[in-house]
Amino acid sequence: xxxxxxGTAKISxxxxxxxxxxxxxxxxxxxxxxxxxxxxxxxxxKRGNYAGSLEDLGKAIEIDPEDATAYRNxxxxxxxxxxxxxxxxxxxxxxxxxxxxxxxxxxxxxAKYLLKDYAxxxxxLTKAIDLKLQKSDLYxxxxxxxxxxxxxxxxxxxxxxxxxxDARNAExxxxxGAEKRELKDFEGALRDxxxxxxxxxxxxxxxxxRALTKADLxxxxxxxxxxxxxxxxxxxDEQYHYKRGQLKYDMKDWPxxxxxxxxxxxxxxxxxxxxxxRGATMVKLNDYAGAVQSFDKAIEMDSKxxxxxxxxGAxxxxxxxxxxxxxxIxxxxxxxASYVxxxxxRGKAKDDLEDYSxxxxxFDKAIELEPKNPAYVSxxxxRGHAKGKLHDYAxxxxxxRMAxxxxxxxxxxYSGRGYLKLQMNDFDGAILDFHKALDLNxxxxxxYNNLGYAKLKxxxxxxxxxxxxxxxxxxxxxxxxxxxxxxxxxxLGxxxxxxLDCSTSLELDAKNEYAYNVLGKIRSKRKExxxxxxxxxxxxxxxxxxAEGYRSRGLExxxxxxxxxxCSDLRKAMELGDSTSDVLIKQYCK
Numbered sequence: 001x002x003x004x005x006x007g008t009a010k011i012s013x014x015x016x017x018x019x020x021x022x023x024x025x026x027x028x029x030x031x032x033x034x035x036x037x038x039x040x041x042x043x044x045x046k047r048g049n050y051a052g053s054l055e056d057l058g059k060a061i062e063i064d065p066e067d068a069t070a071y072r073n074x075x076x077x078x079x080x081x082x083x084x085x086x087x088x089x090x091x092x093x094x095x096x097x098x099x100x101x102x103x104x105x106x107x108x109x110x111a112k113y114l115l116k117d118y119a120x121x122x123x124x125l126t127k128a129i130d131l132k133l134q135k136s137d138l139y140x141x142x143x144x145x146x147x148x149x150x151x152x153x154x155x156x157x158x159x160x161x162x163x164x165x166d167a168r169n170a171e172x173x174x175x176x177g178a179e180k181r182e183l184k185d186f187e188g189a190l191r192d193x194x195x196x197x198x199x200x201x202x203x204x205x206x207x208x209x210r211a212l213t214k215a216d217l218x219x220x221x222x223x224x225x226x227x228x229x230x231x232x233x234x235x236x237d238e239q240y241h242y243k244r245g246q247l248k249y250d251m252k253d254w255p256x257x258x259x260x261x262x263x264x265x266x267x268x269x270x271x272x273x274x275x276x277x278r279g280a281t282m283v284k285l286n287d288y289a290g291a292v293q294s295f296d297k298a299i300e301m302d303s304k305x306x307x308x309x310x311x312x313g314a315x316x317x318x319x320x321x322x323x324x325x326x327x328x329i330x331x332x333x334x335x336x337a338s339y340v341x342x343x344x345x346r347g348k349a350k351d352d353l354e355d356y357s358x359x360x361x362x363f364d365k366a367i368e369l370e371p372k373n374p375a376y377v378s379x380x381x382x383r384g385h386a387k388g389k390l391h392d393y394a395x396x397x398x399x400x401r402m403a404x405x406x407x408x409x410x411x412x413x414y415s416g417r418g419y420l421k422l423q424m425n426d427f428d429g430a431i432l433d434f435h436k437a438l439d440l441n442x443x444x445x446x447x448y449n450n451l452g453y454a455k456l457k458x459x460x461x462x463x464x465x466x467x468x469x470x471x472x473x474x475x476x477x478x479x480x481x482x483x484x485x486x487x488x489x490x491x492l493g494x495x496x497x498x499x500l501d502c503s504t505s506l507e508l509d510a511k512n513e514y515a516y517n518v519l520g521k522i523r524s525k526r527k528e529x530x531x532x533x534x535x536x537x538x539x540x541x542x543x544x545x546x547a548e549g550y551r552s553r554g555l556e557x558x559x560x561x562x563x564x565x566x567c568s569d570l571r572k573a574m575e576l577g578d579s580t581s582d583v584l585i586k587q588y589c590k
Contacts (some may be wrong), residue, residue: 102133
């Protein structure tokens with residue numbers, strides 16, 4: 001017994017070699033000494049040999065099945081080996097042996113916390129407190145448990161009690177700061193996180209939490225600096241790389257975000273949220289196929305994540321697969337019927353399928369769920385587009401106005417409203433909106449093209465030529481600016497240049513009815529009437545619903561003396577929604 005006692009005493013003064021020698025001697029003299037085996041297990045734990053300690057602690061328990069200390073120590077070793085279920089079993093045994101021991105409930109609560117059984121952890125930790133255990137780390141753990149149960153106020157109360165018991169508990173300050181951030185008390189959060197870092201400059205989580213708070217306050221530079229520090233202190237923690245990736249995403253540093261998300265995946269390949277975030281980043285980098293693969297992986301890992309299905313659906317819209325998009329988004333809505341962005345994305349897919357009424361119903365639902373949330377302002381913008389397609393111009397204008405009230409920098413709303421005004425023949429109004437869009441983003445080739453078209457309609461052919469040339473400079477692979485520039489050149493008498501532009505447009509898109517329509521106008525101007533009629537016929541053959549093609553062919557027929565057939569084409573154009581043909585019918589077809 002003397003060797004056992006002396007060995008145990010040497011453990012307390014960190015004389016591990018002396019303790020080991022005495023404890024082995026004790027076992028030599030008494031092979032049934034549970035105290036000695038328990039002591040040897042404890043020495044191995046202190047040296048980091050947790051697996052080795054299990055054998056000694058198991059032997060102590062075999063000798064004395066009521067040795068609560070041995071169960072407790074073995075539970076600690078299992079925690080270090082991440083065998084949380086085994087640890088809980090040992091801690092429960094301690095509770096059974098010593099039902100009035102508050103530390104035993106503390107240990108059980110900790111094991112349940114690690115097992116994500118937060119309700120069970122809360123019950124055990126509260127029992128420890130009820131048994132008068134007043135320890136700072138106990139309140140800190142219960143606060144973290146409440147935080148996971150979304151009881152932010154209760155969590156803050158426990159972290160505050162932890163700080164009262166130990167004013168230098170950096171973890172409590174860090175955790176309280178994180179909870180204050182959840183409650184949008186950003187200034188209070190920063191005060192706590194600053195204190196945590198002052199107390200423990202190597203606490204990576206405090207830097208991470210402060211980075212998130214600074215990002216909320218739009219201090220992206222400061223946030224990035226803190227997240228870099230967290231990674232410097234703990235480069236193997238995947239969540240810090242993930243959070244820095246999110247920060248870079250918000251800062252529009254798409255390549256940097258992709259690099260961080262990829263690193264987080266390397267560190268934790270089963271981290272489904274990272275695959276989702278990486279997919280969203282690939283969308284920003286126009287790698288739609290890669291994005292779909294990332295979303296596939298996220299769904300494979302977590303088939304109940306509505307966001308992954310919605311994101312994959314939105315990406316399929318980019319890949320011109322609206323039917324596949326709807327299939328994915330239906331699944332997202334099945335999983336979360338209140339997921340606003342899913343309705344918005346499904347509406348866009350239906351819009352692409354020309355199901356404008358169905359699209360409007362989805363946009364209505366998105367707006368109903370989040371009527372004034374700027375994050376979903378696109379639902380108003382998208383509904384405006386769908387209403388325009390159904391010729392509900394008043395409703396469309398109202399939606400665009402609402403979108404811009406919520407976000408005055410929404411480029412899509414200005415460009416969309418400008419295009420709507422083109423349909424309404426409000427060319428001056430369209431030009432104003434296109435200029436606002438270009439003020440916000442001067443690299444929008446499509447907006448320059450539409451601006452050129454509006455100027456064409458106002459007979460500002462030189463201005464139209466300049467704007468279409470800018471559109472071509474920004475995107476030389478788009479056929480449509482060549483059409484409009486050809487039209488402008490034709491009106492300015494540059495038939496050779498106009499023909500060259502039509503040729504380029506058709507090289508880029510052989511089924512471009514607009515190019516054939518302009519080609520017909522050029523041929524007519526050059527008095528090549530047979531060729532002109534052939535071009536107009538081709539435009540209508542490519543798109544039997546092409547109102548402008550019928551109007552152009554109708555005017556050509558009237559000019560050649562075939563008023564009956566010409567008026568028939570004008571009436572067809574008007575039937576297809578061409579308001580200009582209505583005026584022409586009154587002029588030529590009385």
